[in-house]
Amino acid sequence: MSSSPMTIRAAIVGYGNLGKSVEKLIRAQPDMDLVGIFSRRSELGTDTPVFPAASAADHAQDIDVLFLCLGSATDIPEQAPGYARHFTTVDTYDNHHLIPDHYATMDAAARQGGNVAMISTGWDPGLFSLNRTLASALFPDAQQNTFWGKGLSQGHSDAVRRVPGVRRGVQYTIPNEEAIVEAKAGRGAEISATSAHVRECYVVADEADHAAIREAITTMPDYFAPYDTTVHFISDEVFERDHQGMPHGGHVVTSGDLGGSRSSVEFVLELESNPDFTAASQVAYGRAAARLKAEGKTGAFTVLEVAPYLLSPVALEELIRRDV
Amino acid sequence: MSSSPMTIRAAIVGYGNLGKSVEKLIRAQPDMDLVGIFSRRSELGTDTPVFPAASAADHAQDIDVLFLCLGSATDIPEQAPGYARHFTTVDTYDNHHLIPDHYATMDAAARQGGNVAMISTGWDPGLFSLNRTLASALFPDAQQNTFWGKGLSQGHSDAVRRVPGVRRGVQYTIPNEEAIVEAKAGRGAEISATSAHVRECYVVADEADHAAIREAITTMPDYFAPYDTTVHFISDEVFERDHQGMPHGGHVVTSGDLGGSRSSVEFVLELESNPDFTAASQVAYGRAAARLKAEGKTGAFTVLEVAPYLLSPVALEELIRRDV
Ligand SMILES: NC(=O)c1ccc[n+]([C@@H]2O[C@H](COP(=O)([O-])OP(=O)(O)OC[C@H]3O[C@@H](n4cnc5c(N)ncnc54)[C@H](OP(=O)(O)O)[C@@H]3O)[C@@H](O)[C@H]2O)c1
Numbered sequence: 092m093s094s095s096p097m098t099i100r101a102a103i104v105g106y107g108n109l110g111k112s113v114e115k116l117i118r119a120q121p122d123m124d125l126v127g128i129f130s131r132r133s134e135l136g137t138d139t140p141v142f143p144a145a146s147a148a149d150h151a152q153d154i155d156v157l158f159l160c161l162g163s164a165t166d167i168p169e170q171a172p173g174y175a176r177h178f179t180t181v182d183t184y185d186n187h188h189l190i191p192d193h194y195a196t197m198d199a200a201a202r203q204g205g206n207v208a209m210i211s212t213g214w215d216p217g218l219f220s221l222n223r224t225l226a227s228a229l230f231p232d233a234q235q236n237t238f239w240g241k242g243l244s245q246g247h248s249d250a251v252r253r254v255p256g257v258r259r260g261v262q263y264t265i266p267n268e269e270a271i272v273e274a275k276a277g278r279g280a281e282i283s284a285t286s287a288h289v290r291e292c293y294v295v296a297d298e299a300d301h302a303a304i305r306e307a308i309t310t311m312p313d314y315f316a317p318y319d320t321t322v323h324f325i326s327d328e329v330f331e332r333d334h335q336g337m338p339h340g341g342h343v344v345t346s347g348d349l350g351g352s353r354s355s356v357e358f359v360l361e362l363e364s365n366p367d368f369t370a371a372s373q374v375a376y377g378r379a380a381a382r383l384k385a386e387g388k389t390g391a392f393t394v395l396e397v398a399p400y401l402l403s404p405v406a407l408e409e410l411i412r413r414d415v
Numbered sequence: 416m417s418s419s420p421m422t423i424r425a426a427i428v429g430y431g432n433l434g435k436s437v438e439k440l441i442r443a444q445p446d447m448d449l450v451g452i453f454s455r456r457s458e459l460g461t462d463t464p465v466f467p468a469a470s471a472a473d474h475a476q477d478i479d480v481l482f483l484c485l486g487s488a489t490d491i492p493e494q495a496p497g498y499a500r501h502f503t504t505v506d507t508y509d510n511h512h513l514i515p516d517h518y519a520t521m522d523a524a525a526r527q528g529g530n531v532a533m534i535s536t537g538w539d540p541g542l543f544s545l546n547r548t549l550a551s552a553l554f555p556d557a558q559q560n561t562f563w564g565k566g567l568s569q570g571h572s573d574a575v576r577r578v579p580g581v582r583r584g585v586q587y588t589i590p591n592e593e594a595i596v597e598a599k600a601g602r603g604a605e606i607s608a609t610s611a612h613v614r615e616c617y618v619v620a621d622e623a624d625h626a627a628i629r630e631a632i633t634t635m636p637d638y639f640a641p642y643d644t645t646v647h648f649i650s651d652e653v654f655e656r657d658h659q660g661m662p663h664g665g666h667v668v669t670s671g672d673l674g675g676s677r678s679s680v681e682f683v684l685e686l687e688s689n690p691d692f693t694a695a696s697q698v699a700y701g702r703a704a705a706r707l708k709a710e711g712k713t714g715a716f717t718v719l720e721v722a723p724y725l726l727s728p729v730a731l732e733e734l735i736r737r738d739v
Pocket residue numbers: 104105106107108109110129130131132144160161162163164183184185186211212213214215216217365366369
């Protein structure tokens with residue numbers, strides 16, 4: 092069995108939504124110290140020590156795990172391998188179809204530096220990935236569906252805001268409850284991405300424009316036309332009160348026959364803040380990365396390769412007593 | 416990364432509900448061969464080869480993993496360590512407060528034999544244990560509740576059948592939906608075991624006895640009096656049609672604050688057959704046990720110590736492409 096957990100010296104690179112959430116959560120861990128934040132900007136408005144991103148390698152000896160809180164679009168592909176040569180890293184890279192390439196690149200870089208690179212943590216990829224593998228391993232012929240939401244969709248909110256007359260607007264993607272029931276009953280193969288989700292828009296606009304805006308949104312090709320879309324007109328006050336957050340979540344539903352009986356397995360997340368929960372997963376997998384490195388492991392790891400006890404600050408003996 | 420999975424030679428000891436389910440499921444695995452069943456009885460009514468339980472050790476060279484499908488009350492404590500000295504084993508031992516002792520005993524026996532002993536798989540303990548550890552590792556101060564059901568309860572069904580006038584009876588434990596909503600909202604600390612569950616009884620009896628039976632059941636101390644209990648009187652035909660199965664399931668609900676936002680994580684099982692699903696988990700962890708042994712590992716392992724990819728017959732590269 093494992094001994095009591097180590098103390099982990101942590102640092103962050105990139106101080107956007109995710110970096111801010113990781114900062115809060117590292118401070119709440121019993122076994123982590125926050126050494127500092129590396130940024131391309133010099134003023135971040137935090138009392139954590141801030142260092143230039145370009146100087147990160149100079150601090151390598153003081154840091155057990157570096158949280159890469161950079162954008163997935165270009166930052167991670169360009170910069171993550173460089174960090175992996177100097178640090179044990181953990182990222183939330185979410186460009187699903189490029190994850191095998193990212194794995195290979197990070198594996199080579201981390202091995203070169205004698206480090207661990209924990210890739211694509213968060214919730215999707217991340218905890219949803221773990222549940223997809225776990226649940227499908229139980230059934231000889233699994234039917235699996237992933238539903239996203241209730242979640243704020245940035246791309247669709249932008250599309251709403253481009254409609255003439257819209258002063259403020261947001262769009263939420265919401266799983267279709269009937270589709271979830273169908274998936275649990277094993278009829279998930281017939282569910283398309285469009286029938287699995289409905290779209291709800293909240294818009295601030297002059298009353299005179301409401302009809303034209305509703306028509307423009309619900310008939311917008313690709314974005315809204317194929318979906319069951321509802322447009323709600325609200326006041327500025329309600330918009331400010333209820334629509335400033337970044338909620339998200341979803342369901343992974345897996346079901347199948349087990350030789351004459353059916354069973355279903357469902358994993359559900361309801362998140363008031365997408366970056367806070369993504370950070371919670373990243374921080375837990377950061378703990379695992381530091382422990383794997385301390386055990387002498389090197390190279391890239393996905394969440395599929397991490398034993399669950401490594402995520403917890405509680406010692407294995409106590410977890411067995413408490414949770415098994 | 417791992418290479419393609421190995422072929423695993425599997426055997427079963429104990430042919431009750433669980434053993435029968437494991438037999439069906441081993442046959443449905445692409446990477447397992449079923450060598451035989453060991454039993455204390457000689458006639459089992461199966462076309463799988465049957466051997467006397469007492470002769471098991473003679474077959475040790477032909478078997479990569481032995482599924483212990485024995486009762487938890489006395490069989491496992493008495494017999495499991497003996498098997499672990501000769502075989503890599505996997506059990507579903509579910510006596511929660513004795514699991515740390517079972518871990519220690521199996522660890523010593525398995526190390527003595529150079530084997531792996533995968534203990535307390537199934538769903539609770541098992542997949543629920545994994546989710547308790549995983550979800551509580553995400554929150555600095557997690558609130559966690561486990562709800563059981565809808566499930567057939569053997570002990571409570573026996574209590575119903577002992578009531579005078581009851582000809583046939585079953586009892587289902589059902590999670591209280593309102594309590595689940597409360598738990599997700601972070602108010603789970605106030606939920607007691609009695610308020611978390613309701614009890615539904617289905618009884619066949621003469622009409623003249625109904626009122627007395629309902630009164631006897633709902634006021635029975637400990638078993639029913641503290642719970643919201645409903646008694647339904649049904650016909651023999653309905654009893655035979657609808658109440659012959661062994662459904663079970665439950666929810667692990669975890670929630671907490673992440674520095675200003677709340678999130679909840681829920682893991683839900685709906686099982687038409689408790690033994691079939693317990694077997695599905697046991698078989699997947701049996702695969703992991705055989706692989707850990709092939710890697711040279713020895714000793715006892717809980718589900719908390721198993722990386723998820725080890726459960727799947729699909730190679731890691733393909734899992735990363737498909738699920739991450
Ligand atoms: N796996 C999952 O479940 C999951 C879920 C959600 C998000 N993600 C991933 O997480 C990544 C990061 O998300 P995010 O919301 O943190 O992105 P973000 O806020 O856009 O931040 C990305 C980077 O932009 C820079 N930045 C942030 N605010 C800035 C500002 N005001 N001015 C100039 N530069 C600024 C920061 O780097 P500097 O400090 O160096 O300037 C930061 O690291 C996303 O790309 C997404 O792929 C994954």
